[in-house]
Amino acid sequence: MKTAAPEPASQVDPESLRQGRQNAFLFAGAAGLAGLMFGLDTGVIAGALKFMGAELQASDRAQEWIVSSLMLGAAAGSLLAIPVSKHRGRRGAMFYAGLLFLIGTGLCALAPSIPVMIAGRIFLGIGVGFASFSAPLYIAEITEKSRRGKMISIYQLVITGGMLLALLSDSLLAYGGHWRWMLGILAVPTVLFILATTQVPYSPRWLAMQGRKHEAHSVLQKIRGSKQQATEELNRIEQNLKKTSGSGLALLKSSPGFRKTFTLGILLQMFQQLAGINILLYYAPHILEHLHFSAQAAVWCTTLLGLANMVATGFAILLIDRWGRRPLLLTSTIIATISLTLFGFLLYSHVGGTFGSVAVVTLLVIFTLGFATGEGPIPWTMCTEIQPLQGRGLAIACSTFANWITNWLISNVFLSVMSVIGDFGVFWTLAGFNAVFFLIGYFLVPETKGCSLEEIEQRVKANVPLREIGQPLSSASSSTQHTVPLGMQKG
Missing domain, CATH: 1.20.1250.20 (MFS general substrate transporter like domains)
Structure with a gap:
């Protein structure tokens, strides 16, 4: 063309x-x-x-x-x-x-x-x-x-x-x-x-990967509104495709730095599920009925948790590029750990009546707000930012698989485990997972706010410690930095 x-x-x-x-x-x-x-x-x-x-x-x-x-x-x-x-x-x-x-x-x-x-x-x-x-x-x-x-x-x-x-x-x-x-x-x-x-339309990057450059240019012109911008972007896409010619598996074998970020991505996704949000949303009516809520009241309370989850996710979107990833993640894990620990004590003490019902719902809402502020969105963002371009597809596929398998595992045994160690034991266990999540965030997770993907990749390949792979951009280049959650992934 x-x-x-x-x-x-x-x-x-x-x-x-x-x-x-x-x-x-x-x-x-x-x-x-x-x-x-x-x-x-x-x-x-x-x-x-x-x-x-x-x-x-x-x-x-x-x-x-x-x-x-x-x-x-x-x-x-x-x-x-x-x-x-x-x-x-x-x-x-x-x-x-x-x-x-x-x-x-x-x-x-x-x-x-x-x-x-x-x-x-x-x-x-x-x-x-x-x-x-x-x-x-x-x-x-x-x-x-x-x-x-x-x-x-x-x-x-x-x-x-x-x-x-x-x-x-x-x-x-x-x-x-x-x-x-x-x-x-x-x-x-x-x-x-x-x-x-x-x-x-088909995505222009996929069309370029298939050698359908004319169609890719046509789609780009439709979504950019400029023939010049479409041409320039298509050229960048083709250059990127040449850079990703190597396999992610080859990079995993040869790069110690990538092995670290690959492992960190899997840990973040696993502990996002071990934090307990999804089993809470799946089984909340069952838990609340166990605490003598009516079936209708239990479902409405679960809806309240869904509302808290959505509101806090929106809040996180506003703060993630202002406060940074680490502060949100660490604050989130602290809130989740404390709220689940107190919830476990509430169950252990068999607190009933109006006070007990209000306390139950309040603690579950606080946990949901805390989780959705950091533990929910940060792993997805971090898993794309810290992976080098060549291995991004492999790393994201494996970390996503780890997320779903962990989700399946805990949802598959939740009721059985609760019957063995009690409802309070389950939530204390989840509080323990959140405490471990805090330690992972504190000792391993870097701050990538204000970092370019290229700079992060250089430091990953240089095998610097995980905490140090984030490198602030200069004020001159910060206006052009961006996060690519899946867009540069090899398709």
Whole structure:
């Protein structure tokens, strides 16, 4: 493809630039519906579980498998999404995710037995794995670098919004115990998501990887509004693709520094799940009913936790580039550790009455606020910032897999463990995990606020201590620094 002559600044139409940004925002928004589906499908089980368990005569062990089978499917889906996204494009992977969501929703809503329910949850999980890998990657690849970090953060916010909507729907349908409607109503947004994926273009980076340069240039011009910017960005994409010709596995073998960041990424994702937020959201109604809340009150309280999760995630988006990653993470782990420890003492002391009910909900809300401020968003941000370009795809795939496998493990044994060591023992154990998370953050996690990815990569390859891989940018270059949550990942 011939390189177009640069457009004089006077010939760059401001209206075209505005239209390009609007197109990029619309395409990113359509892909962002994957986050909504992610949140809806993972959050809906909390309110439906009790009623479903009663009708299907599911034991505690069976309920654990119903809940955790989605995470097992998501772990598999996060790995299967890599070749699908490479050969069919990010758009193709999102479309397949939508089909999987639709199949899983139908099986779950109509399930006549526990095995069919588990099969439906596995389909949903594979869809979640596809979506959690391909949608952020697509958004990152079509969004301008100056807006990329914010758009990915907003995607995480959309996930919490989906969970909140699922919990709210559960609360409204709980009065009649309509668990099949709780699950089946998700078919509506699923169809909208499938239709949306057919309307967005392929990402220009994937098109360039396939040698379809003319199409890549056409998409870039549509989302940038300038032929000159499209040409320049396509040239940068091609140069980046040449730099990532080596494999991540080869880098893992040869670079001690990458082995450190690779391991840190896995630890961050594992302890994000060991902190306990997801099992709390999945099993909160069960826990609250155990504390003598009514079924309806338990579901509404869980909805309150979903609201706290979403609000605190939005708060973290505003602070992550102001306060920095480490302060948010350390503060978050302290709040989570203290609140869960006190919650365990509350359960151990059998505090009842109005005071006990208010204290229970208050401590759970405080824990959720604390978690979502740092332990929730920071691992996803850090795992992309600290990995060198050549190994970023491998590192993110493995850390995401670790996240889902840990999620599956703890959700699969939660009720069984609680029956052995007691409810207070479970929450003291979770408090202990949060305390270990604090130690990991304090001794190993670097501060990457105000750092360029290139500078971080140089220090990783130089094998400096993990705490020192963050290097502040000069004031002259800080205006151009950005975080690339998945966009430069090798597809």
